Amino acid sequence: MTPRDTIDVRPITEPETRDWIRALNAGFLRSPEVSERELADRSSYLVPERTLGAFDGDLPHSRLRSSGGTPIVATFRSFPQELTAVGGTPVPANAITNVTVTATHRRRGLLTRMMAADLAAAKARGDVVATLIAAEYPIYGRYGFGPATCTTQWTVDVPRAGLDPRWSGPPAGGRIDLVDAEDVRRIGPELHERFRRAQPGAVSRTDRWWQINTGVLRLDRVPWTEPFYAVYRSAAGEVEGLVSYESDDNWGDAKQPLNTAEVNWLIAVTPEAERALWQYLCSIDWITRVKTGWRAPDDLLPHVLPDPRAAHITTQSDWLWVRILDVVRALEARTYAGTGTLVLEVADRDGLSAGRYRLDAGPAGADCAPTTQRAELTLDVSDLAALWLGDESAVRLAALGRVREEREGAASVADALLRTSRRPWCPDTF
């Protein structure tokens, strides 16, 4: 085993990009080979100062090295993002991705070193939170991250759903039209901006996202087939919803259609648009199954169907993990369900956010400041992250022994303030 101090953790330089991608591919168990297309694509958006590598100077012969430099055995990258808080205020987030440690170098603290360097830089920069989508649940809690949104995938058994087979479009003057990729590039980003500013837990999207999802940018590892795009417009002609979906071509022996429509993504800014797009997807002739893709756990879908049991859950999981870097700004960024005061003792073993804070909260916003008053609720910063977007319950965390009431009833007060009537949701992966 290589002694820890021969491994250097630092930002990469531009000529090291190819080796860094090789290490990334190896860490994700993909062929390490880096095509010219992949190199050009990743070079177009990688920011070397925020792209960390672990360099093993004791590794003379390595498939992970193509440039003759020191082999890279771990990767880590962050980029700027905005995350919508409850109430609609976007906060600056340090989005973390491309985290890998080569199998030969696991469990020697390389992730811990890269994480510490990146979170310290994010805190110094003034980011309010860090975000990530965790490959595996047990990895990130130790670094102060908590699961802050969940996701659900349903599969709809269309014949069982009980929808009116004569349905031919949305009621009340709304309409649905098929559009092409060029239309999506024109209307999608603006629609998404409206969507994500109203959706707690949603994150900003880059132009690259739209390029990939409309076939402008083709990646080696994501085969491209042009999907269907359908747009919902209100009676006033406003674009209010957009869906991308694909269908297979599957017929049964008795000459009955058995096609499955798979939703790539669906966003809507009004309930009318959301309901209409689901009804549309479940009313396409030949389609007997609809796979919904990653949805909010309280998506309208099951209850758009006369028989909601026709939509059965195929996946339910934690999704966006949040790490609070600035407790005061995080708590002041959101609105609250009621009016009240709460003193929180926040533990943070990395010291980034530890302290006692008094929160004076109300429906229009909050004041939050360090205090010496007696704490009412003691909790870890990872549990505060799980509570912050409103999805978790302090009473439940107290029952689990994870938050401690220093004053009886404080967990109920926290829930009355922090919880939201609709659940937070992040539709994106990054």
Ligand SMILES: CC(C)(COP(=O)(O)OP(=O)(O)OC[C@H]1O[C@@H](n2cnc3c(N)ncnc32)[C@H](O)[C@@H]1OP(=O)(O)O)[C@@H](O)C(=O)NCCC(=O)NCCS
């Ligand atoms: C997840 C991964 C990056 C961890 O890297 P690592 O360098 O081995 O992690 P560290 O040595 O810094 O581990 C720190 C601690 O986390 C624990 N840990 C790390 N990965 C873990 C996992 N997958 N499950 C459970 N515990 C894990 C370690 O046991 C260690 O615990 P300790 O502090 O009690 O000793 C690495 O295993 C990996 O590349 N996995 C495959 C790719 C992947 O899942 N990437 C994450 C994408 S979101």
